[in-house]
Amino acid sequence: MDGLMQKRATALQDHDTEALRDLGAAIRQRALSQLPDLLEQLEANCTRNGIQVHWAQDGDQACQIITDICQQQGARSVIKGKSMVSEEMELNHHLAEVGITALESDLGEYIVQLAEETPSHIIMPAIHKNTEEISELLHDKTGTQRSQDVDYLTASARAQMRQAFQRADVGLSGANFAIAETGTLCLVENEGNGRMSTTVPPCHIAVTGIEKVVQHLADVPPLLSLLTRSATGQHITTYLNMITGPRKAEEQDGPQAVHLVLVDNGRSDIYQDDQLLDTLRCIRCGACMNHCPVYTRVGGHTYGTTYPGPIGKILMPHLLGLEDTRDLPSASSLCGACGEVCPVRIPIPELLVRLRREAVDGDSSRPSVVRGHGVKRHWTEVGVWRAWAWLNSHPRCYRAALRLVMALRFLSPRRLGGWTRYRKAPRPAARSLHQHLLQRNRSSS
Amino acid sequence: MSQEARARILHHLRQRTDRALSVPTSNFRVMTPDTPTREQMLERFERCLTSVHGEVIHTPAAQWTDALRDLLQARQLKRLLLPARHAVGVEARAALADTEVEPMTYDRPIEDWQSELFEKVEVSLTSTEGGIAETGSLILWPDADQPRLMSLVPPIHIAVLDADRLYPTFQEAMQREHWATRMPTNVLLISGPSKTADIEQTLAYGVHGPRELIVLVRHP
Numbered sequence: 001m002d003g004l005m006q007k008r009a010t011a012l013q014d015h016d017t018e019a020l021r022d023l024g025a026a027i028r029q030r031a032l033s034q035l036p037d038l039l040e041q042l043e044a045n046c047t048r049n050g051i052q053v054h055w056a057q058d059g060d061q062a063c064q065i066i067t068d069i070c071q072q073q074g075a076r077s078v079i080k081g082k083s084m085v086s087e088e089m090e091l092n093h094h095l096a097e098v099g100i101t102a103l104e105s106d107l108g109e110y111i112v113q114l115a116e117e118t119p120s121h122i123i124m125p126a127i128h129k130n131t132e133e134i135s136e137l138l139h140d141k142t143g144t145q146r147s148q149d150v151d152y153l154t155a156s157a158r159a160q161m162r163q164a165f166q167r168a169d170v171g172l173s174g175a176n177f178a179i180a181e182t183g184t185l186c187l188v189e190n191e192g193n194g195r196m197s198t199t200v201p202p203c204h205i206a207v208t209g210i211e212k213v214v215q216h217l218a219d220v221p222p223l224l225s226l227l228t229r230s231a232t233g234q235h236i237t238t239y240l241n242m243i244t245g246p247r248k249a250e251e252q253d254g255p256q257a258v259h260l261v262l263v264d265n266g267r268s269d270i271y272q273d274d275q276l277l278d279t280l281r282c283i284r285c286g287a288c289m290n291h292c293p294v295y296t297r298v299g300g301h302t303y304g305t306t307y308p309g310p311i312g313k314i315l316m317p318h319l320l321g322l323e324d325t326r327d328l329p330s331a332s333s334l335c336g337a338c339g340e341v342c343p344v345r346i347p348i349p350e351l352l353v354r355l356r357r358e359a360v361d362g363d364s365s366r367p368s369v370v371r372g373h374g375v376k377r378h379w380t381e382v383g384v385w386r387a388w389a390w391l392n393s394h395p396r397c398y399r400a401a402l403r404l405v406m407a408l409r410f411l412s413p414r415r416l417g418g419w420t421r422y423r424k425a426p427r428p429a430a431r432s433l434h435q436h437l438l439q440r441n442r443s444s445s
Numbered sequence: 446m447s448q449e450a451r452a453r454i455l456h457h458l459r460q461r462t463d464r465a466l467s468v469p470t471s472n473f474r475v476m477t478p479d480t481p482t483r484e485q486m487l488e489r490f491e492r493c494l495t496s497v498h499g500e501v502i503h504t505p506a507a508q509w510t511d512a513l514r515d516l517l518q519a520r521q522l523k524r525l526l527l528p529a530r531h532a533v534g535v536e537a538r539a540a541l542a543d544t545e546v547e548p549m550t551y552d553r554p555i556e557d558w559q560s561e562l563f564e565k566v567e568v569s570l571t572s573t574e575g576g577i578a579e580t581g582s583l584i585l586w587p588d589a590d591q592p593r594l595m596s597l598v599p600p601i602h603i604a605v606l607d608a609d610r611l612y613p614t615f616q617e618a619m620q621r622e623h624w625a626t627r628m629p630t631n632v633l634l635i636s637g638p639s640k641t642a643d644i645e646q647t648l649a650y651g652v653h654g655p656r657e658l659i660v661l662v663r664h665p
Binding site: 192 | 551560582594616619631632655
């Protein structure tokens with residue numbers, strides 16, 4: 001990760017970084033503040049351009065929509081560019097259930113798929129594997145000759161994928177940005193597999209979260225600038241692919257059908273709350289992971305969720321509910337590095353603290369939009385705090401309790417489970433601080 | 446199903462628990478640096494492109510086809526895919542008529558000659574809509590004469606860029622050419638040959654797109 005940190009810092013040198021981040025945050029916030037209107041505008045413009053727009057409330061519904069489109073196409077194979085949303089909804093699994101093969105074409109995703117694993121980083125999915133492991137994997141699964149030569153391994157994967165692109169019935173992609181003003185999908189990549197997937201097969205399905213819409217075409221250059229520099233330290237990726245419609249009558253290539261599936265999957269819940277809304281500004285650059293001391297040591301799989309790292313800790317509690325993600329907001333030292341490098345200024349540390357409170361807070365005075373809030377609420381803990389609060393607001397009872405505790409101090413337990421494995425058990429003092437101060441005041445007067 | 450989901454999603458977004466959101470202003474001043482000179486743009490463009498293994502060949506506009514011929518001969522490339530109607534293709538075809546180069550054109554739907562495109566074409570030649578100096582990018586607007594796969598499938602892509610069509614930034618290119626009102630089916634920014642760092646973060650070129658990108662810069 002040190003390399004990625006350095007590359008990001010270097011790439012941002014020739015810009016006023018802070019002003020650019022302010023602009024990025026403002027652009028994303030401007031889109032979010034008008035989200036329902038922009039989604040309608042996006043739909044209208046896409047439809048006018050010939051792109052069919054579908055809406056899905058959750059992952060299962062989105063999978064159903066995509067499966068239906070594939071079956072209408074008579075599809076047996078889907079080639080995937082790259083889409084974290086499709087991972088979120090476990091699309092490959094759903095397609096397999098109806099006999100449709102989904103093949104990943106991003107090199108890292110391809111490696112991860114061959115290994116029957118899940119991605120461990122949102123930009124570099126196979127970052128947890130070294131060359132030898134990849135060589136062995138390609139050898140076992142595809143017959144590739146063992147080699148430590150990265151160029152050879154890459155060329156071998158390329159040759160295999162070239163056949164797959166030509167055979168695929170449907171190409172599936174995500175979208176880095178969807179432009180409401182023009183009804184255009186923007187895809188960023190280095191390898192060319194995304195362009196292959198969105199051009200060669202007769203049908204292209206783009207699936208994205210509802211929060212990915214931006215208002216104007218002019219909003220793209222600043223976000224693109226921030227995304228590529230923050231992600232891999234490049235001034236720009238090899239390809240920016242902007243798709244505004246299916247193949248026209250006189251054109252010779254490109255898909256005859258283009259579909260856009262807009263997925264909610266909990267995002268509209270996040271949208272309800274002024275503070276949590278900041279989470280939706282994310283442009284999926286991965287910089288927070290690259291700079292996170294926890295992520296860099298435990299790796300992406302440890303989180304057990306589609307999105308790992310800092311962004312995963314503030315997003316997955318909403319997508320999956322806190323019942324299944326209760327420990328994620330606590331898996332942080334709150335060092336603040338993620339907040340410092342976020343290109344769109346998401347205050348990740350503050351959101352982590354907020355979600356920690358949500359996990360224990362069962363308060364009904366204000367409705368919570370976080371599913372599973374209060375899941376870590378323990379009645380013994382609640383009882384202790386309530387008793388403590390009551391005691392401290394009743395001075396006579398407090399003093400009586402204090403005297404009782406001091407009088408019985410020798411009865412305090414010597415063993416307190418794990419705490420006393422390495423520490424001495426605490427024992428109340430013979431005299432309270434109040435008494436010490438009273439004595440001191442008395443002797444000084 | 447989709448329509449019902451649509452109504453629910455939009456309703457949920459419009460009926461926020463917290464108050465209505467204010468729309469912030471965006472200050473784009475950071476995107477408009479000092480205007481560079483033509484020479485500065487060319488220098489920046491070449492530095493950015495060569496830093497990612499792109500190749501830049503400068504040529505007087507009147508002799509660009511000589512540069513192309515020399516390039517093809519030096520690489521021993523014969524099967525060249527080029528535009529049928531665009532001037533770049535017409536001029537190239539005429540200039541290469543008495544050479545060993547075998548010109549090919551993309552005059553049929555991809556479905557009719559897909560395997561040939563994927564397996565036989567060695568190199569493609571395309572025009573460009575311009576270049577972006579800040580990032581070393583080419584602007585391509587694929588059309589019926591120069592379809593998308595021309596710049597993607599062949600192992601080597603040669604692109605012709607006129608020096609006076611270099612823009613300082615992407616922002617300026619899209620504003621000056623009024624993209625917002627006339628987006629075509631597909632727009633591409635190409636900033637080098639295809640690459641990956643997915644194997645132990647080691648850079649490798651020629652993943653799925655071309656392994657070589659060569660830009661012929663024509664000077665008036």
